[in-house]
Amino acid sequence: xxxxxxxxxxxxxxxxxxxxxxxxxxxxxxxxxxxxxxxxxxxxxxxxxxxxxxxxxxxxxxxxxxxxxxxxxxxxxxxxxxxxxxxxxxxxxxxxxxxxxxxxxxxxxxxxxxxxxxxxxxxxxxxxxxxxxxxxxxxxxxxxxxxxxxxxxxxxxxxxxxxxxxxxxxxxxxxxxxxxxxxxxxxxxxxxxxxxxxxxxxxxxxxxxxxxxxxxxxxxxxxxxxxxxxxxxxxxxxxxxxxxxxxxxxxxxxx
Amino acid sequence: xxxxxxxxxxxxxxxxxxxxxxxxxxxxxxxxxxxxxxxxxxxxxxxxxxxxxxxxxxxxxxxxxxxxxxxxxxxxxxxxxxxxxxxxxxxxxxxxxxxxxxxxxxxxxxxxxxxxxxxxxxxxxxxxxxxxxxxxxxxxxxxxxxxxxxxxxxxxxxxxxxxxxxxxxxxxxxxxxxxxxxxxxxxxxxxxxxxxxxxxx
Numbered sequence: 001x002x003x004x005x006x007x008x009x010x011x012x013x014x015x016x017x018x019x020x021x022x023x024x025x026x027x028x029x030x031x032x033x034x035x036x037x038x039x040x041x042x043x044x045x046x047x048x049x050x051x052x053x054x055x056x057x058x059x060x061x062x063x064x065x066x067x068x069x070x071x072x073x074x075x076x077x078x079x080x081x082x083x084x085x086x087x088x089x090x091x092x093x094x095x096x097x098x099x100x101x102x103x104x105x106x107x108x109x110x111x112x113x114x115x116x117x118x119x120x121x122x123x124x125x126x127x128x129x130x131x132x133x134x135x136x137x138x139x140x141x142x143x144x145x146x147x148x149x150x151x152x153x154x155x156x157x158x159x160x161x162x163x164x165x166x167x168x169x170x171x172x173x174x175x176x177x178x179x180x181x182x183x184x185x186x187x188x189x190x191x192x193x194x195x196x197x198x199x200x201x202x203x204x205x206x207x208x209x210x211x212x213x214x215x216x217x218x219x220x221x222x223x224x225x226x227x228x229x230x231x232x233x234x235x236x237x238x239x240x241x242x243x244x245x246x247x248x249x250x251x252x253x254x255x
Numbered sequence: 256x257x258x259x260x261x262x263x264x265x266x267x268x269x270x271x272x273x274x275x276x277x278x279x280x281x282x283x284x285x286x287x288x289x290x291x292x293x294x295x296x297x298x299x300x301x302x303x304x305x306x307x308x309x310x311x312x313x314x315x316x317x318x319x320x321x322x323x324x325x326x327x328x329x330x331x332x333x334x335x336x337x338x339x340x341x342x343x344x345x346x347x348x349x350x351x352x353x354x355x356x357x358x359x360x361x362x363x364x365x366x367x368x369x370x371x372x373x374x375x376x377x378x379x380x381x382x383x384x385x386x387x388x389x390x391x392x393x394x395x396x397x398x399x400x401x402x403x404x405x406x407x408x409x410x411x412x413x414x415x416x417x418x419x420x421x422x423x424x425x426x427x428x429x430x431x432x433x434x435x436x437x438x439x440x441x442x443x444x445x446x447x448x449x450x451x452x453x454x455x456x
Contacts, residue, residue, distance in 0.1 A: 090366025
């Protein structure tokens with residue numbers, strides 16, 4: 001199996017902080033894997049993610065994408081190889097849905113027909129009817145629809161790697177369930193490498209082929225959901241698993 | 256007052272046009288310089304802090320004093336007036352332009368950066384269109400302030416409506432004072448409306 005993403009002893013400390021957001025992390029993600037990164041706020045999971053598309057630069061260590069050290073590649077080129085989806089979505093309010101999705105193809109000067117065809121294809125893929133949604137503005141969409149557009153936009157030039165930073169964090173639970181299942185289907189059909197940050201243990205275990213559990217800038221455990229539940233690596237992971245089970249029992253009472 | 260206008264309408268007209276000329280030239284030059292500085296500042300927070308501080312210090316110097324300071328360098332007349340007005344505008348324009356760009360939704364900027372827009376693409380395709388309102392607001396403030404301060408430039412022989420105003424003050428001619436102020440106010444309001452239309456159009 002090919003290695004898609006490799007962290008080699010990566011450390012990042014923000015200015016003025018007394019601890020490292022990411023503390024000597026080494027980890028390898030295989031091509032085609034869906035890896036979720038789980039942790040509470042401030043554990044460094046977003047920092048880890050944002051170093052991959054160089055929104056943050058590590059203080060030390062290196063990050064390798066498909067055998068290439070990203071610090072040696074032009075930052076814009078690195079980012080264009082990677083799809084990026086964030087919780088706040090960040091659609092361009094002055095562009096229509098179609099124009100939003102076509103942003104990077106336009107930057108790359110694709111011809112009009114190819115771009116238009118790609119936009120429609122992507123809208124279909126994320127479950128939005130092209131004729132109905134292409135010419136709307138983001139403000140005319142619900143949160144769930146906006147995130148579908150966000151996902152389509154990130155997929156526009158078919159990047160091999162997708163980085164997703166709590167993409168469904170601000171979406172109601174019914175829509176979230178649906179989007180999660182659809183994302184799993186997408187992953188199965190397209191074989192992309194996905195790194196997905198979340199603080200929701202159920203989401204992490206439902207989506208991830210493997211789950212990275214982070215705390216205080218360090219990776220506590222990186223394994224399949226099954227193995228983590230069976231053999232938590234330490235007390236922190238154990239407490240995380242316990243909290244999920246406690247929640248389960250809470251709902252059981254109302255059955 | 257009406258009598259004065261009917262007798263000297265050609266003088267009023269030429270003073271107004273002269274005023275307009277100073278204002279338009281000033282604004283065009285100011286805009287070009289401020290746009291360049293804004294782009295430069297968008298690369299560096301340190302630069303923007305330095306420039307804003309410097310311009311705010313200059314802005315706090317009374318216009319009459321600044322005009323007087325420049326006379327030994329650039330002499331009397333329009334040129335000096337325009338230079339002073341352009342310098343004043345830099346503070347108003349730069350501050351408003353930078354605040355406008357800064358006010359663009361951070362998540363939109365992050366998404367644009369993350370998808371691989373270059374700094375210039377981010378500016379032109381995202382930040383400037385989304386900050387348009389704030390940018391034009393800054394321009395309008397600069398416009399009104401330029402029309403006002405330009406009257407004072409008459410004190411160094413730059414002409415314009417200020418010359419009528421100062422004449423009136425010297426000779427205690429109320430008609431002249433009133434026409435000078437009214438026309439300059441009308442000029443400010445009229446041009447401001449034009450910019451407002453441009454913003455909507």
